[in-house]
Amino acid sequence: MSQLPPQSWLDGLLEAVWLVDGSSLRILLANRAAEQLAGRSAVDMVGKPVTCLAATPEDHAFWAGPLATLLEGIRSHTSVLRPDGLLVPVDRSVSCVDQGTGHAVLMLTMLDRSSQEATEHELETLLSELRATLDSAADGMLVCGLDGRVRAFNQRLAQIWSIPRDLLVQRNDTAVHDHMASRVVDRQDYQERLIAIEREPLLETADILQLHGGMTVERRVVPQLHQGRPVGRVYSFRDITRQAEMQASLRLAARVFDSSLDAIFIADSRHHLMRMNPGCERLVGPCADAFVGCMAASLFGNGSDSSFMEQVLAGWNSDGYWEGELWLPRDNGAYCAVHLSWVALRDDEGRLVQSIGFMRDLTLQHAAQKRIEELAYSDVLTGLPNRLLLSQRVDTAIQGARASDTGFAILFLDLDRFKIINDSLGHPFGDRVLQLVAERLQACLRQTDMLCRLGGDEFVIYLHGADAVVAESVARRILDDMLSPYLLDGMGFSIQCSIGMALYPQDGATLDDLIKQADTAMYRVKDRGRGSYGFYQPQMNANLLSRMKLEHAMRQALGEQRLDVHYQPQVNLLTGRIVGAEALIRWTDPEFGAVSPAQFVPLAEESGYIVTLGAWVMEQAVREAAQWMHEGMPIVVSVNVSALEFRQTDFVERVTRLLAVHQLPPTLLELELTETILLQDAQEMELRLGALAGLGVGLAIDDFGTGYSSLAYLKKLPIHKLKIDQSFVRGLPEDDGDRAIVSAIISMGHAMRIEVVAEGVETTTQRAVLQQMQCEHFQGFLCSPGLPAAQFRQLLGKSTHGLAQFAPATPII
């Protein structure tokens, strides 16, 4: 045992030492460090089996082994059991210290590992915490060496880049990098960028990568430094897809905001104006900037009007928006109509954060609307109200009239002979004439009246609150005003019109009725010679209807051979012989019976049909006259010629041809013209009369004394005969006035060497008076009415052969 190291020597060692007997495995010696480690005194330990203190299963297994194994020694981690049951971790080594005596002594040294293990444990905890932190990071992390080898990564990296699990397990860095490159849309750019990064170990950079599948990733690269030197790179990858989308939509919104043609403003949660887009600035005007910071409602002049904002808030609360039309004050003091949609923007908690107002300028829309209304309610040519607007005005007037028991008048106005202007000078000229007429008519009316153009040359006037007296005075004023000449394109002309009037309520309950009645009255005015006015009378409608039926029947009459020509003799007052005959048209209709020419000729004149009728009468008359002449009874036949017939450009040519066809000497034909013919178309008419007179055709003036009898034209024109109108003859001999007129006409005729024929002589007294007055010829029932051609021929035969003489003493009727 003396070979054992001394106790003092062992106590000087830092390590805990047990000397153990190799055969009994009992502790022979324990040093001071062993006492501290095991928590026992050396006395307590010596003699104890070593397995009592070395308590781990490995220890038991070791000490239970054969001695030879023990002598080989061992180095391992194990534990020492302290009396309090605590296991102290130790680095343990067993070696043989003495074999010479035949007793093997084993030296067991132990170094307390408690603090080292605690440090290691702490490090491990730290590491796993770091890993957990890395894995819980929102960004994908990749740590590489400067050579590109992967040193660390987290789970998020695998998610972002969709790196397959097996690729991660393999730890195949090249495959991982390849995979990542394959995920990038622009692979080439990605790889070029990586090369650039690798070239500069200290580079700190960030860029955006677009991955297949639509993900947008922000990549940040920072150097990994150790003791101030770069040892690798840390790549972080952040999924910014949503952010990028939001930015894109924000950019888009900004572009929309800036380029929108609509005016947009943004207000804060307290409704103060924050921003306006250029469209809004344009709309508000140069002072737009001044509104920023003010209440948004002040844009509409409603800044201080709380009720407006209350309405808006109510709209926001119920629907999330408010919309309506508002007036926006402009810089120039004018107002502009806008449509505002004001939308509330709220956060997730429903709190108002901002509001956006969209304004649309309604100026053009209003103008278009106005134009549509104008077009719908006005006559395009004159700009006057049309019938639709008039009917609204009249409807209102009728309602008002019912309440206040007042009336109004409707005037129907038609321009006389406007068709001639249109036909001869063209429609554009006619249109301008209508515009001038419209202006002039308008000037005759009051603000409360309404002038409307129905179309063509027809106008209707509503006279507010007018009775018959007022209506008549307005009609007169219009007629007077129309008389003053018009001047257009250097051409002076005058226009006449005819006005028919109807009164509400007596003449009709609706506008249609009133227009119809006024129209009827206007026709009556035209019938009576135009250029005047007249009121509606109830029987007029019946007249109009029968006129229409009559006109229709008249047009049928010619084809159905219901017309005839009668001849009324003209007798020489001195000799009593027949010197001529007036051809008078006759019409006998199965429904209307014998219709007087006084009734249907004016109708035919109005419709223009007189041209056809007149031509037919003239042909009959010329043919009969030629027949009588050939039978030895030459006689002058007078044919009535209407103004319209005479105006036909081929009139003279037609007469000439007719005379030639029937071989009637022109001197046996006489044309009876009315004074109105002589008054119009002065130059043309003169030429025509000259041509006819040149042929030898006689020209008589019918109904002399009833029109604008003028000595001037009698002197100037080749007139052969005057026919004194029967209205003057009728008054003979009693009526002094008639007597004076008849006498004056006869004297004038003599003075001017013009024959005079008295018409409508019915009594012998009249004939005697006329004879006294030295009138040459007469015509009238006293002698004979118009007779059919055959009868007249008989009478003519008798007269020619002296068998019949309409001498003063021998009236035949």
Ligand SMILES: Nc1nc2c(ncn2[C@@H]2O[C@@H]3COP(=O)(O)O[C@H]4[C@@H](O)[C@H](n5cnc6c(=O)[nH]c(N)nc65)O[C@@H]4COP(=O)(O)O[C@H]3[C@H]2O)c(=O)[nH]1
């Ligand atoms: N009360 C009365 N009347 C007498 C007497 N003697 C003749 N008459 C009527 O007086 C009218 C004379 O013709 P007018 O003045 O040219 O007036 C004519 C004439 O302006 C027109 N007319 C007749 N035939 C034609 C025609 O063929 N062409 C044209 N354009 N007009 C015609 O119609 C008018 C009326 O013709 P009618 O009814 O045939 O009426 C005729 C004739 O029948 C008499 O003693 N007493």
